[in-house]
Amino acid sequence: MLTKDEFEFLNYAAKNGFNFISKEGNSNFVRIFCEDVEKDEQDNPVIEKDGSFRIKTREQFCQTSNFKQLVKFKIYKITELLESNESGSYEKN
Numbered sequence: 215m216l217t218k219d220e221f222e223f224l225n226y227a228a229k230n231g232f233n234f235i236s237k238e239g240n241s242n243f244v245r246i247f248c249e250d251v252e253k254d255e256q257d258n259p260v261i262e263k264d265g266s267f268r269i270k271t272r273e274q275f276c277q278t279s280n281f282k283q284l285v286k287f288k289i290y291k292i293t294e295l296l297e298s299n300e301s302g303s304y305e306k307n
Contacts, residue, residue: 223276234292
C-alpha cells in the first residue's frame with residue numbers, strides 16, 4: 215500500500231509522461247523514466263544497423279525517504295502501482 219505522498223508523487227510522474235520507477239542503490243533515491251522509440255525529421259522510427267529501433271530514454275532522479283516497499287534496482291510500472299492503490303486508502307507515513 216502506498217502512502218499519500220508516494221501516491222501523489224506517482225501521479226506527478228505519470229502526468230509528466232514517466233512510465234517506470236526504480237529504487238536506486240542509495241535507498242534515498244528513486245529513478246523515474248520513460249523509453250520511447252527515437253524518430254527522425256519525418257517522424258519515422260530510427261532503425262539501427264542491426265534492425266532494432268533506437269530507444270530514447272528520459273529520466274529524472276529524485277531524493278525521497280518514501281518508497282520503502284520497492285525492491286532496489288527492480289523496475290516497476292507507475293500505472294500498476296497507482297492501480298494497486300485505487301481504493302484511495304493510504305498507509306500512514
